[in-house]
Amino acid sequence: MKRSLPLIFLLVLLTGLSYASGIIKGNITDKKTAEPLIGATVHIKGKRTDFKAATSTGLDGSFTFKNVPAGEYEIEGKYISYKDEDKDITVKDGAVVTVTLKLEPKGSELKEVVVGGRSAGGSDQAARRIEQRADQVLNAVSAKTIEVSPDITVANVMQRVSGVSVERSSNGEAQYPIIRGMEKRYISTLINGVKIPSPDNKNRYVPLDIFPADIIDRLEVYKSLTPSMEADAIGGAVNLVLKDAPDDFTVNANLAAGYSQIFFNKDFVSFNHSSANSSPRIINGNDYLATNADFSTARYKTGTSKPVSSVFGLTLGGRTADKKLGVLAAVSYQNTYRGNNSVYFGTDVDRTNNEPVVSDIESRVYNIQQQRTGIHTKADYKFDSKNKIDLYAAYLNLTQNQYRFASDTDLVLGRTGMGVGRVKINERSDRTVQQIYNLTLKGNHTLADRLHTDWSLVYSKAEANEPDRATLDISTGVLPNGTQIAPTFDALNGQQHVWAKNSDRDKAAYLNFTYTPKLLGTDVDFSTGGMFRDKDRTSIYDSYSLRPIPSTQTVADNVDNNTFQIFNTQGTSDDALNYVFNEKVGAYYGQFKFQVGKLQTVGGVRAEYTRQSWQTGASQKLAGTTGHIQYYDVLPSIAFKYKLDDKQNLRLSYYSGISRPGFYELVPHTGGDPDADYTEIGNPNLKRVTADNYDLRYEFFPKGLDQLLVGAFYKQINNPIEFAITSNTGGATGYSLQANNFGTGTNYGFELDFTKYVHNFGIRANYTFTNSKITTSKYVRYRDANGFLTQRPEMQTRPLQGQSKNIGNVSLLYKSAKAGLDAQIALVYTGSRINSVSPYLDNDIWQKASTQLDVSVEKKLFKHFYGYVKAANLLNTPFQLELHRAYNPASTVLPVELQTPGQNVFVRRDKYEQTYLLGLRFKL
Amino acid sequence: MKKIINLAVIIGSLFLLSACHQKEIVNISKPTVEAGAAITSDTLKGSVKGTMVSGKTYYFKSDVTVNNGDTLLMQSGVKLIAIGDGTSAAKSPQLTIYGTFISLGTQTDPNWITVPDAQRIQANAFAGLWGGIVCAPAPAPDPNQANPYKGGDLILKWTHIEFAGGPSGIGNPPYAQGDPRYLILFANLNKNFIMEDCWIYGSKDDAIRTTGGNISIMRNTFESCGQAGGEFFNMKSGTVGDLAYNMLIGAATNSLKAANTSTTTIQCNVNMYNNTMVNGGWRQTKTGRGGSIDYEQGARGLCYNNLMVNCRFGLRVTTDADLPNIAYNNNYDYGNSANIVAQFIATDGVASFKANDIHGTAKQNNPMFYGFDVDKFDYSTQTGAVSYTAQALYLLTIGTSNFRLQAGSPAIGKGKTDFAPLKAVTATGTLGANVMLPGKDIGAYQSDGTGNQH
Secondary structure (H helix, E strand, C coil): CCCHHHHHHHHHHHCCCCCCCCCEEEEEEECCCCCECCCCEEEEEECCCCCEEEEECCCCCEEEECCCCCEEEEEEEECCCEECEEEEEEECCCCCEEEEEEEEECCHHHHHHCCCCCCCCCCHHHHHHHHHHCCCCEEEEEHHHHHCCCCCEHHHHHCCCCCEEEEECCCCCEEEEEECCECHHHEEEEECCEECCCCCCCCCCCCHHHCEHHHEEEEEEECCCCCCCCCCCCCEEEEEEECCCCCCCEEEEEEEEEEECHHHHCCEEEECCCCCCCCHHHHHCCCCCCCHHHCCCHHHCEEEECCCEEEEEEEEEEECCCCCEEEEEEEEEEEEEEEEEEEEEEEEECCCCCCEEEEEEEEEEEEEEEEEEEEEEEEEEEEECCEEEEEEEEEEEEEEEEEEEEEEEECCCCCCCCCCEEEEEEEEEEEEEEEEEEEEEEEEEEEECCEEEEEEEEEEEEEEEEEEEEEEEEEEEECCCCCEEEEEECCCCCEEEEEEEEEEEEEEEEEEEEECCEECCEEEEEEEEEEEEEEEEEEEEEEEEEEECCCCCECCCCHHHCCEEECCCCCCCCCCCCEEEEEEEEEEEEEEEEEECCEEEEEEEEEEEEEEEEEECCCCCCCCCEEEEEEEEEEEEEEEEEEEECCEEEEEEEEEEEECCCHHHHCCCEECCCCCCCEEECCCCCCCEEEEEEEEEEEECCCCCCEEEEEEEEEEEECCEEEEEECCCCCCCCCEEEEEECCEEEEEEEEEEEEEEECCEEEEEEEEEEEEEEEEEEEEEEECCCCCEEEEEEEEEECCCCCCCEEEEEEEEEEECCCCEEEEEEEEEECCEEEECCCECCCCEEECCEEEEEEEEEEEEECCEEEEEEEECCCCCCEEEEEEEEECHHHCCCCCCCCCECCEEEEEEEECCCEEEEEEEEEC | CHHHHHHHHHHHHHHCCCCEECCCEEEECCCCCCCCEECCCCECCEEEEEEECCCCEEEECCCEEECCCCEEEECCCCEEEECCCCCCCCCCCEEEECCEEEEECCCCCCEEEECCHHHCCHHHCCCCCECEEEECCCCCCCCCCCCCCCCCCEEEECEEEEEECCECCCCCCCCCCCCECCCEEECCCCCEEEEECCEEEEECCCCEEECCEEEEEECCEEEEECCCCCCCEEECCCEEEEEECCEEEEECCCCEEEECCCCCCCCCEEEEECCEEECCCCCCCCCCCCCCEEEECCCEEEEECCEEECCCCCEEECCCCCHHHEEEECCEEECCCHHHHHCCECCCCCCCCCCCCECCCCCCCCCCEEECCCCCCCHHHCCCCCCHHHCCHHHHCCCCCEEEECCCCCCCCCCCCCCCCCCCCCCCHHHCCCCCCCCCCCCCECCCCCECCC
């Protein structure tokens, strides 16, 4: 059964294929935009006979009626939110009649004021047109594409976009985008064009797995910037355009249930969620001395189940009769269960020759429940054709419950034979609640004939709360004589309880003016505007360790039967993760846009002022306990679009971008894992990254949704930030790991994006080649001339972390509007890339190239009801890490499974297995 | 014409395309340094320097700092009493030495750094009543520049140091808040740490840890340290020197441990010779961590003439130690149970018996101490780790015991004397080190009266 399931989905795909030949052929298009309308219904009715037939348009807006008897007919096209359109035609035997029906959108008279244009909500057509008409280089994915795709989160959708690969979390879910080899620090996240704060303590930008895919109308990936956009997007920006109020009353409901293949073979392990929401220090004050009573063992109470995932979504929207007030509300709830079986090798570097060695093998089993809630409401009011305001409110919540059981066997010490060795067991229960609130009030006004303005007021808050991450550390194993070592708690850290909380609050205001005079007979757009944002980030972190007293007690079945004593009674208020950070960014810009002949030019200059200050929990004895940094940037950009003809563009653009260091990286902490070889320290003198970005793109939109995009890019990155070894010690001894700036890096490559539809079939493919270079310091361990073990620094040139040389996507689509069937097979290829940078020369850990296959099918069941199936990771593609160095069997006492002498050192393999979702959608 | 003008606009705008990025204006706080004040009263607080005069008793109940470049000196017969209970960082004060600290006790007038007499009981041995001594470079004035401060020397002679180890408080590098502290943490690369004829007693975890430094550790007595783990003397990367003629009883894990971890460019290179280790390793709950001497993870050095009695593990040299540069021989193992005998060479490691090692079966080769019955506690009744509450006082402290060798002890005359100490310390004169050459008798006490003088 396990193996046959993927096959069944393939079979489902192959059904419903039909062949058509006929006499009436045609297209249905939007009267204003000439875009094809997909899934529009077409009726023919004999004028003198009772002959009737109906069909729907395909992916290219085309339709065909076969075997139509000769005679006179009335043909009528219908489409949601469009006025019906009909024509009279005459059919002759053996002849083909070609008809084009141009449908006019309803309520279009009020639309001029809508900035950016809006077509039928979330359609593919809209997405294509946005790509074609945009002032800058971008890719767009429509809600419709997402709906019929195998993806349920925005992060998963991202990996289908040209030039984008994703960084996954430990449960295999995509989390952060990597655009053209530029990692997450270079990519900003916007909702409706407004930047939102991140709940992630170590990153400025929001993990995209927090967004359920079904609340968005369109996903836009900007690869170049215009002066009106915030400049901290060297890699690009991801804009989530959320659903807008439709003209007609719309209901879209969606209910699904799913299962994860991994839980066919084993149970899901859950844990008790009740625990204190804040640490004893936060509840009782800094001077409070915690007692055992402050720590609950609830987190260690586990249970098992066969969990069924559930997905629910409801979108309601409509507009008043006068079309002035539109309201839309969307709710999405996803409760998914995932598993991960992981094998991990600890690696080190031989002290005499810098060769990699493996020190231990760890098996990790993850059980992950993710509850994703998205609530999104939007109201717009059109006072008249000149004034409109939008009020937008969103609430997002990603609650993750993760139970991890890890068992780590030492391969160096205590291992005299197979089945013998020292084992460390680590049981961890972790609940993380991430929330984002956003409230935006936006206005659009036409002040005079050629003068427009728009403004936004934004309040956003992102929070992450990790209450009581509870860990048990247990030592056990098997002695050389075969006796099992009775499990005992780690004497220094038997139980650990961690509370981490951080919040990031933004208040922002935006104001833009556009003046469009006619100069020298040419329409020219002058726009100017500015923005201001005040950000407060606070972070709180407390870690408590409990020691087993007496230390020799064996681990009881119920941890309540063991006795512990709290060791550090006051928590960890001076941990690096306790800080308050304020950042103020102000910007203004001037931008022009005009067209001379076939050449459109958009250009201008933006100035951004940044002022940062922080206060950590550390004492005044430490340098940088408080700090201020300020700077400004003047950022020009220019974009040329040469319209070869109606269907072809050639674009050339330049922009200057920046990337501000993370708050955590700036704050002068000394901390991290005390057992790590290198202590992580902050760097208040970290400079921002600046980059000059060049893009060249050829675009061809032959017809309908077809497109061909071919582009090349070049980025010169000044002061790129990477983590590297430094002899600056902060408070630590020896060497430390610190974020630092490294000269100049480069990143170049090219992209190919191709979409072609032939009536019921479609193919979408893209390929990106990226090549980046950065040189950083590494260490080489060696034995010196006098026979002493030591190390020396050496520079190493390598690709940027996370950059794959080759990435590609292929999706095959099938759509039969008549049969009400949509099917898609999607394949993602991610080439090998650096996963983590080693402090040692030639010891970087690489992620192996992988190919992931997902399938989805949607079928109309009866009026307004659709059934769908989404199956992900059909090939059970593992996440694999390796060193590009040969495994040396002499580095371990015995042969080790998964390692082959002479082959690359195996570092990690995670297997997530397939996930399935079966659902029902209601659309009105 | 229009086109020409427009083209001119385009070309003109291209000239505007020169990005300008202002250099960051950075203003970060400098560390506050309170000037060191001369000692004028019997209570020390804040930043101090100068001399604690002979015969006087001083107190401190809050953290005391010796600034970079300053020296704090204890003349002989001085008592420095820490007032604390170890319940919190604030109630376990610490001596923070960014400069130099010298304690010149004498055999007749030793110095004390301890707690009030009422608290000096074995029940408090693992309580961590105060914070210990931290010798480290002063915090860098600019965290982005290499730290100009290197720390100073620590010279301790005839000094008792006892009862420390409570968790660290905030802003106390190299410790993070909540870290267990040691009686002494020495973190000054290339600086001198000389400890001679001192008494070390009672610590929560490690008694002494060095993460760098040139050391000479001679003729000291270590008792009863490490509640459920930890070493008497734990050396990391950057530590170079000699440890000899030390008497060590009742360690939680090893008595002496060397590992080249926490990376510096200076390899951990330490000679351990003529030390006597008794009843070590029994409180460590993790398997195979060692119970006497340990060389691991790239450490090197010479290891001769050590006497190990009823230690849970004998010499442990792990496979990742710098094996080509570790030499050992003439070590003496005694155990009164088969379990101990089986681990005379810790099976966890790769060491082996050498020709001049003395070892036998259970109860064979009694070293013949003057005043200590090596078979009083029968270790065959105890196979695994024990909690300190289950260990009798005489197994953890010297008390009335005497570990000198009786005439006729098999240890007499069996020492190796033809190797040289590292003599890594550079201090000379009265403050300098008296690095004793290897002794002809195995263990800390020589039959000619030299060696450990306690």
